[in-house]
Amino acid sequence: MKLLYTDRSKDDVEISFAWYERQRKGLGFEFLDSIEATLQNIRNNPKMYQIRYSRFRGCPIRWFPFSIFYSIEDRVIVVHAVFDN
Numbered sequence: 001m002k003l004l005y006t007d008r009s010k011d012d013v014e015i016s017f018a019w020y021e022r023q024r025k026g027l028g029f030e031f032l033d034s035i036e037a038t039l040q041n042i043r044n045n046p047k048m049y050q051i052r053y054s055r056f057r058g059c060p061i062r063w064f065p066f067s068i069f070y071s072i073e074d075r076v077i078v079v080h081a082v083f084d085n
Contacts, residue, residue, distance in 0.1 A: 001043055001072075005079045009068075012082040016066065034061050035082065038068055046072050056080060 013035065021028035038061045042049065052058040058067045061082075069081040 001046060002076050003039060003043065003079060004076050006081075009079040009081050016082065016084075031061075031064055031066075034063050035068070038062065039079070042068065042070060042077060046070075046077055060085070 013032070017028040017031055019028075020031045038059055042059055046057075049057045049059040052069070055071050056069045057071065058069050060067045065085050066082055067085055068079060069083075070077050070079045072078075
């Protein structure tokens with residue numbers, strides 16, 4: 001399935017990446033790698049994760065206290081937000 005990112009989700013990732021990089025050089029990239037792995041899981045089985053708010057499904061990101069919130073619209077996965085739990 002195709003992935004589509006909202007502006008908000010892009011901003012969420014950029015802000016979190018910058019924060020993690022300030023904590024330790026390279027940690028931001030580890031965060032991005034974890035997001036990519038999580039998105040791959042979502043793409044492989046988008047309905048596996050339960051609906052948590054209205055029509056939004058939530059999938060926790062491994063190793064980081066964040067979740068990806070997305071919806072399935074037609075044949076597209078729309079990533080709406082990436083924020084801390």
